[in-house]
Amino acid sequence: MKFEQHLALITIPSWSKYYLNYKHLKQVLYANASVSGEEFQVQFEREITKVNQHYCEQEESAQAQLDSLQAQWHADMEAGDKEVWKAKFTQLLQQLEHLADYTQACVTGCRKILKKADKVSGQTVSRTLGPMVASLRFAKPEADEELLREARAAWRKCIAVPALTAPTGPTVQQIVPEIATVTELDLAGFPAGQVSRVWVALAEDALGLPIRVPVIVARGATAGPVVGITAALHGEELNGIPVIHQLIGDVDLSTLHGTLVAVPVVNVPGFHLSQRGYADGADLNRVMPGKADGSSPEVYAYNLIHRITRHFEYHLDLHTASRGRVNSLYVRADLTDPRTARMARLQNPQIIVHNAGPGGSLRGASMQRGIAAICVEIGDPSRFQKYYSKNALLGITNILSQLRMVPDEQCVSKFTPVICSHSFWIYTRSGGILIVHPELATWVRAGEVIASVHSVFGDLVEEYFAPQDGVIVGKNIDPVCRSGNRILHLGIVGDSLPGVLNNGHL
Numbered sequence: 001m002k003f004e005q006h007l008a009l010i011t012i013p014s015w016s017k018y019y020l021n022y023k024h025l026k027q028v029l030y031a032n033a034s035v036s037g038e039e040f041q042v043q044f045e046r047e048i049t050k051v052n053q054h055y056c057e058q059e060e061s062a063q064a065q066l067d068s069l070q071a072q073w074h075a076d077m078e079a080g081d082k083e084v085w086k087a088k089f090t091q092l093l094q095q096l097e098h099l100a101d102y103t104q105a106c107v108t109g110c111r112k113i114l115k116k117a118d119k120v121s122g123q124t125v126s127r128t129l130g131p132m133v134a135s136l137r138f139a140k141p142e143a144d145e146e147l148l149r150e151a152r153a154a155w156r157k158c159i160a161v162p163a164l165t166a167p168t169g170p171t172v173q174q175i176v177p178e179i180a181t182v183t184e185l186d187l188a189g190f191p192a193g194q195v196s197r198v199w200v201a202l203a204e205d206a207l208g209l210p211i212r213v214p215v216i217v218a219r220g221a222t223a224g225p226v227v228g229i230t231a232a233l234h235g236e237e238l239n240g241i242p243v244i245h246q247l248i249g250d251v252d253l254s255t256l257h258g259t260l261v262a263v264p265v266v267n268v269p270g271f272h273l274s275q276r277g278y279a280d281g282a283d284l285n286r287v288m289p290g291k292a293d294g295s296s297p298e299v300y301a302y303n304l305i306h307r308i309t310r311h312f313e314y315h316l317d318l319h320t321a322s323r324g325r326v327n328s329l330y331v332r333a334d335l336t337d338p339r340t341a342r343m344a345r346l347q348n349p350q351i352i353v354h355n356a357g358p359g360g361s362l363r364g365a366s367m368q369r370g371i372a373a374i375c376v377e378i379g380d381p382s383r384f385q386k387y388y389s390k391n392a393l394l395g396i397t398n399i400l401s402q403l404r405m406v407p408d409e410q411c412v413s414k415f416t417p418v419i420c421s422h423s424f425w426i427y428t429r430s431g432g433i434l435i436v437h438p439e440l441a442t443w444v445r446a447g448e449v450i451a452s453v454h455s456v457f458g459d460l461v462e463e464y465f466a467p468q469d470g471v472i473v474g475k476n477i478d479p480v481c482r483s484g485n486r487i488l489h490l491g492i493v494g495d496s497l498p499g500v501l502n503n504g505h506l
Helices: 003-010 013-018 022-031 038-072 079-121 125-134 141-158 240-250 268-273 296-307 338-346 362-368 386-402
Strands: 194-204 210-219 222-231 257-263 314-319 325-327 329-333 351-354 372-378 418-420 422-427 432-436 449-454 460-465 470-476 486-492
Touching: 003 022, 003 079, 013 038, 013 079, 022 038, 022 079, 038 079, 038 125, 038 141, 079 125, 079 141, 079 386, 194 296, 210 240, 210 268, 222 240, 222 386, 240 257, 240 314, 240 372, 240 386, 296 362, 314 338, 314 362, 314 386, 329 338, 329 386, 338 372, 338 386, 351 422, 351 470, 362 372, 372 386, 418 470, 418 486, 432 470, 432 486, 449 486
Parallel strands: 222 257, 222 314, 314 372, 329 351, 351 418
Antiparallel strands: 194 210, 210 257, 325 470, 329 372, 422 486, 432 449, 449 460, 470 486
């Protein structure tokens, strides 16, 4: 489906004239292909100004409505007034949902038309106009997410959940059925056409009790590939959890060919502690494939692979940035392997970084076993981000569709991915207060200022410059900076793909 058709399908009718006029911009672009392209730039700037103005007006209106509705609420309102209030608040929530969809559509339209402009003009138009888009409020997904989150919190606060009636039976209620604990997955033993849930024991704690990971097995009505999805290998990286829940909730088992095996939380001890590492702080993504007689994290890693992931034929390992940092939606994959290169492109990312998956990582361990594996980085740690999770889910559905496991057509990508031959982190030399300037998924030129460090007294200590042209894959947002702290993760578009990379990304 062409983007113009897709845009027509998702356009909110009452806002149609405020969307980016993609068709018009394309006509201007082709009409001026043989000249400097100044007319396209003028028209493009006019369009994004229109989009941004509408977004700001809607955001301001929604904020005013939210403030007004919160001021109107009081617990002893008349029943009729309360119903009117609820109706208005429901309409506000719908408006905010529309606003989120509107911004996604317009941002995607900007990316696509700028990519087309680069191709038609033979120039890097996107490097000039892309940052202009990124600087506008409508292009920052966190803005509408934050307002929607605030509105939902206000709704929950005002509309209290009815109290549960006290049980007349035992004081402890069984909320969910008892879930069995096993020490080995037997996929053939799970019933076809059903979703099954088990705990898989991987180790024992100091009381001799099993340390168990949750596993969800969705076995289709007919045979097919086995696709494994793992999340929270680092205990604070949570965006993969709702992706798994939504995927399992949406799948139609009657038409599913094959089996989905999902592990919502791999690093259970780290998850309990809200920390990246295992119970002892070790990074599980540096000790794969583990050892049967090794240290505690090595034993855990060994059993994870031998009891769960060895059953996979395809593997998607879902991650986020670490604490104090933020990520774009990007994929790390071995682009020299046709299987993982195809998975990466289908995954719907903003950026794809070539990385052969060195030893120590879960992805690398899967690849060594012949399992096609990619790593999907979904935004930021210790939070759920609907914007990124929704697009990651679309990408997973694309992969399942390409494998003929589900009948759905492949979804139109929200992003046109930048494909990087390699990437690297840039580090500080000085300590102090760090400010990183570029936004995620934007381009920087060689020599451009990317960060500055000030002393605690406010004096400029040092500035940092981009060593070469590249795209911002991730960056540090923690202003407290020591020597050797990360500044940003820079993706480089090169002419060839190196075989082995030792750049710290697994």
